[in-house]
Amino acid sequence: MTLLQVEDLHIHFGDVHAVDGLSFSLEAGGSLGIVGESGSGKSATALALLGLQSASLSSGRIDFDGTDLLRDPDWRGIRGAQIAMVFQEPLTALNPFQTIGAQIAEVYRLHTGASRRAARERAVEVLGQVHIPDPARRAAAYPHQFSGGMRQRALIAMAIACRPRLIVADEPTTALDVTVQAQILDLLDEVRESTGAALLLISHDLGVVAGSTDAVAVMRHGRAVESGPTAEVLVHPRSDYTKALLDAVPRPRPPRDLGERRPLLRLDGVRKEFPQPRRGALRKPSPVVAVDGVTLEVAAGETLGIVGESGTGKTTLARMMVGLVPLTAGRITFDGTDIARRRTHSSIQMVFQDPLSSLNPRRTVGESIADPLRLQGIRDPRPRVTALLSRVGLAASAYDRYPHQLSGGMRQRVGIARALAPSPRLIVCDEPVSSLDVTTQAQVLTLIEDLREELGFALIFVSHDLAVLRQIADRIAVMKDGRVVELGPTAQVYDTPTHPYTKELLAAVPVTDPAEARRLRILRRKESPARAT
Amino acid sequence: MTGYLIRRVLGAAVVMLVLSALIYGLFYLAPSDPALLTCGKGCTPERLADVRVAMGVDDPVPAQYAHFLEGLVAGRDYPAGADVRHCPAPCLGYSFETDQPVTALLLDRFPVSFSLALGAEVLSLVIGIGAGMLAGLKRFRLVDRLVNGLILAGYATPVFLVGLLLLLLFCVHLQWLPFPQYVPFTTDPLLWAQNLLLPWTSLAAIQAAVYARLTRAGIQETLAEDHIRTARAYGVPERRILWRRALRGAMLPLITVTAIDVAGIMTSAVLTETMFGLPGVGQLLVGAVRQIDLPVVVGVMLLTGLIIVVANAAADLLYAAADPRVQIR
Numbered sequence: 001m002t003l004l005q006v007e008d009l010h011i012h013f014g015d016v017h018a019v020d021g022l023s024f025s026l027e028a029g030g031s032l033g034i035v036g037e038s039g040s041g042k043s044a045t046a047l048a049l050l051g052l053q054s055a056s057l058s059s060g061r062i063d064f065d066g067t068d069l070l071r072d073p074d075w076r077g078i079r080g081a082q083i084a085m086v087f088q089e090p091l092t093a094l095n096p097f098q099t100i101g102a103q104i105a106e107v108y109r110l111h112t113g114a115s116r117r118a119a120r121e122r123a124v125e126v127l128g129q130v131h132i133p134d135p136a137r138r139a140a141a142y143p144h145q146f147s148g149g150m151r152q153r154a155l156i157a158m159a160i161a162c163r164p165r166l167i168v169a170d171e172p173t174t175a176l177d178v179t180v181q182a183q184i185l186d187l188l189d190e191v192r193e194s195t196g197a198a199l200l201l202i203s204h205d206l207g208v209v210a211g212s213t214d215a216v217a218v219m220r221h222g223r224a225v226e227s228g229p230t231a232e233v234l235v236h237p238r239s240d241y242t243k244a245l246l247d248a249v250p251r252p253r254p255p256r257d258l259g260e261r262r263p264l265l266r267l268d269g270v271r272k273e274f275p276q277p278r279r280g281a282l283r284k285p286s287p288v289v290a291v292d293g294v295t296l297e298v299a300a301g302e303t304l305g306i307v308g309e310s311g312t313g314k315t316t317l318a319r320m321m322v323g324l325v326p327l328t329a330g331r332i333t334f335d336g337t338d339i340a341r342r343r344t345h346s347s348i349q350m351v352f353q354d355p356l357s358s359l360n361p362r363r364t365v366g367e368s369i370a371d372p373l374r375l376q377g378i379r380d381p382r383p384r385v386t387a388l389l390s391r392v393g394l395a396a397s398a399y400d401r402y403p404h405q406l407s408g409g410m411r412q413r414v415g416i417a418r419a420l421a422p423s424p425r426l427i428v429c430d431e432p433v434s435s436l437d438v439t440t441q442a443q444v445l446t447l448i449e450d451l452r453e454e455l456g457f458a459l460i461f462v463s464h465d466l467a468v469l470r471q472i473a474d475r476i477a478v479m480k481d482g483r484v485v486e487l488g489p490t491a492q493v494y495d496t497p498t499h500p501y502t503k504e505l506l507a508a509v510p511v512t513d514p515a516e517a518r519r520l521r522i523l524r525r526k527e528s529p530a531r532a533t
Numbered sequence: 534m535t536g537y538l539i540r541r542v543l544g545a546a547v548v549m550l551v552l553s554a555l556i557y558g559l560f561y562l563a564p565s566d567p568a569l570l571t572c573g574k575g576c577t578p579e580r581l582a583d584v585r586v587a588m589g590v591d592d593p594v595p596a597q598y599a600h601f602l603e604g605l606v607a608g609r610d611y612p613a614g615a616d617v618r619h620c621p622a623p624c625l626g627y628s629f630e631t632d633q634p635v636t637a638l639l640l641d642r643f644p645v646s647f648s649l650a651l652g653a654e655v656l657s658l659v660i661g662i663g664a665g666m667l668a669g670l671k672r673f674r675l676v677d678r679l680v681n682g683l684i685l686a687g688y689a690t691p692v693f694l695v696g697l698l699l700l701l702l703f704c705v706h707l708q709w710l711p712f713p714q715y716v717p718f719t720t721d722p723l724l725w726a727q728n729l730l731l732p733w734t735s736l737a738a739i740q741a742a743v744y745a746r747l748t749r750a751g752i753q754e755t756l757a758e759d760h761i762r763t764a765r766a767y768g769v770p771e772r773r774i775l776w777r778r779a780l781r782g783a784m785l786p787l788i789t790v791t792a793i794d795v796a797g798i799m800t801s802a803v804l805t806e807t808m809f810g811l812p813g814v815g816q817l818l819v820g821a822v823r824q825i826d827l828p829v830v831v832g833v834m835l836l837t838g839l840i841i842v843v844a845n846a847a848a849d850l851l852y853a854a855a856d857p858r859v860q861i862r
Binding site for chain 2: 050052075076077078079080081084085087089092093094095096097106107110111142144155158
């Protein structure tokens, strides 16, 4: 039986045609993935299902079990009760002033008219259902007292509280670590099985959709360029765009021959502590250890990948390597000299994660790239900057533009050009592609690889994404709780991981092959049944 | 929590100590000799020396300050010929102009200023939040425009102008209200309120504009937040969203502003009190400055400082109580 039928949906925001004739349908209890890059209209579609867009004009037909959702239905009977939404940012999506349990109970009471007590009990029940440990006690916690993954679990609990027939999840795992992402996707799958609700899963990530949906629609410019069974579309894509998306997914490369290893950067027992603010009147709390005794070596021309989830100390480590953060203990030497004693840092450069906030918004990008050149005493850096811009694939006219006038991918190219400007021998990249769309990510990765071949610099590539590292890194260091738990050649780390954490990470990586995704899910369920973080 | 309170009180004590030393130093190092002023015209050198001893200004300034601190804790006696003027602890000094201890003068005047500040604050909050909500909802464009205009007018109007116009209208032309005269709350609450109504209104007319603007911005900001969208997506009625969620978020910045404003009104009530003839701390200060009654000036300044310190601490505690994300430690 068809539960949701969208026909020729159009959504306009002023002059912007966000959704342009979209049609799809979803069976009761089924699951459909909508995949697309930013601006493809997938979120606008999700919001339209709940009538949450006030500043838009919609036309077409959204038939939900006989009701046309575009003809202003009785929303109070539908929102939360029939269709429940799981949002992208679990921190901001929850009311900071209300306890988790109270928020779920409020929704339940609204739709069922249950007593306060019954609603509270239901809240605890659904929190248990999404594997929040000790749900009766945790129901009294505020959202800020939950971790990211637990907040998303709480939102899913809220979604299933009133036993809806459709759950719409809009990028439910984008803000989460890869192992947590896998847990949340497993949970959504489990919830679908146990409650019989249909799932509409929206994501930019083909890997997220692959293992969790029966059917998929690939969106671009507000239109579905391809749709069909997930196994069909992702394995034998027909449309060029789907093929391009699948091609953009990072893939392993054969190992490079780097010749003789000549050590360039050496880390020796590197440790970083951050002091904690005083809590009591007298006791001084023990400091947070961000990096805990890291010893490793990077050879000239080599690419070392550093992988880890949020809070593992990988960014702190990267910043210490370029001398941005002082060391608490240990030593970092570059080419034999201690970097703490070096006057200039021009031979080590950094590419930051967020290209927008790491560029001065009040200066043109050309000026930002010219800065390190001026520091080297070059009087007229413009010709060199123009050459750099064209090398990273930007027009010379980009020199006089401001960061906000460029797209995310272009800004990251500027960040790379700035790092290249002083002709460094080592570039440290901290999550350089994590804020980019998958096709842009592929382009920027290719650019970095090409530059590496051409200029022969060594590269330290920090990322949470194992797939990206598998493509670019020669060796990989896996970080957990400030320590390097595994270090070895890329192929070895992927094929024969030794540390349990590495195995866990590898099992959590979303893959685009639906059959493989299902296999990994079963594997995860066997290994760690219902674990919440 | 207890640790926080202890540290906060200790911190406040240090602030007050530094403040008192600064004020004391500033005034007593000033070129005018308080003894000469008290002594008056035709003062002989012998008489001046006697007055000096009586006022306790014959010692060097640091010694005077030490006496002052001692008086705060233990009280102090001022010799006056055969007589002794006793100033009980906490002694902030002795006003020779009025022949009364400064503490007694302040205690006498404080309730007036406090009544003025409290009433004005309540009135401004009611008007300000109400107007801000109407405007923040944007449901009625005209109301939003109107409130915005009034906010601007409120900002631009000086308090004495509003006060004078109100006096002219209600006391002179319409004769609906008596010319304000302070009646203590304990004597007759109704008369107390009736007499303070005009001063309250004139202060509130300006203050409410600030609150209206904050509320309006706060509501619009909170309504744009993600969790409001979640509430809508789960069918929570608009009215509930507004009262339970948006208003709560909008109220937070008001807590800090309000606590500081209460202190602000009390400390800047000079104009209002003078205009309406209310015998409050502000009027006391004006009189003391005019007569160069330095002990009173020092006393008023210290009281002002204390109020501001207390108000700030209260604001911090209230804020922590209102927002679960803020932790006191």
